[in-house]
Amino acid sequence: MNNYLETMKNILKDKKKKKENMIFIVVLLVVLLISINYIFNDSQKEERKIEDEYKDEVKESNTQKQNTNSLEERLTQIINQVEGISDVSLIINYKDSGQSEYVFNTKETIAEEGNVLNLEKEIAYNESSGQKSAIKTTQNNPQIEGVIIVARGIENSENKQKIQSAIASLLGIASYKVQVLNRR
Numbered sequence: 001m002n003n004y005l006e007t008m009k010n011i012l013k014d015k016k017k018k019k020e021n022m023i024f025i026v027v028l029l030v031v032l033l034i035s036i037n038y039i040f041n042d043s044q045k046e047e048r049k050i051e052d053e054y055k056d057e058v059k060e061s062n063t064q065k066q067n068t069n070s071l072e073e074r075l076t077q078i079i080n081q082v083e084g085i086s087d088v089s090l091i092i093n094y095k096d097s098g099q100s101e102y103v104f105n106t107k108e109t110i111a112e113e114g115n116v117l118n119l120e121k122e123i124a125y126n127e128s129s130g131q132k133s134a135i136k137t138t139q140n141n142p143q144i145e146g147v148i149i150v151a152r153g154i155e156n157s158e159n160k161q162k163i164q165s166a167i168a169s170l171l172g173i174a175s176y177k178v179q180v181l182n183r184r
Contacts, residue, residue: 080151086151090149091148095142096142098143099140100138100140148181164179164180
C-alpha cells in the first residue's frame with residue numbers, strides 16, 4: 001500500500017505526466033460510470049420483465065376467478081329454475097387453477113460443428129395501446145375436483161338424482177363428485 005502511494009506521488013510530481021494522468025483518470029471514471037449504469041439498467045430491465053410476467057399471471061388468475069364465479073352463478077340460476085327446488089347455493093372445488101402455454105422467442109448460438117452452444121428463451125409479447133401482454137397458445141381450464149349443492153326441495157330423491165346427474169354431465173365429472181344436500 002505504501003509503495004502504491006509513493007508511485008502515485010511520483011506520477012503527480014511531473015507536470016507533463018500530471019496532465020496526462022488526469023486525463024487518464026477522467027477517462028477511467030467515465031468508463032466506470034458507463035459500465036455501472038449499464039449493469040444497473042440491465043438489472044432494472046430484468047425486474048420490469050419479471051413484474052410484467054407477474055402482472056400477466058395476476059390478470060390471468062383474476063380472469064379465472066371471475067370465470068369460476070360466473071360458472072357457479074349460472075349453475076345456481078339454472079338449478080333454481082327446476083320445479084320444486086329453490087334457495088340454491090353451490091360451490092365448485094378445483095384441483096388446480098388451470099394452465100396457460102405461452103409463445104416463446106428463441107435465440108440459438110450454433111458452433112461451426114453444428115452444436116448448439118447457447119439457447120435463450122423469452123416469452124413473446126403482444127403490445128397494443130401501450131400495454132404488453134404475453135401471447136398464449138393454449139389455455140387449459142382448471143380441473144374440477146367436486147361440487148356441493150345445497151337447496152330446498154331436495155327431499156325427493158328423484159330431484160336429487162336429476163340435479164346430480166345434470167351437473168355431472170354438464171361439468172364432465174363423475175356423479176359421485178357431485179353432492180346434493182337438503183337445506184334446513
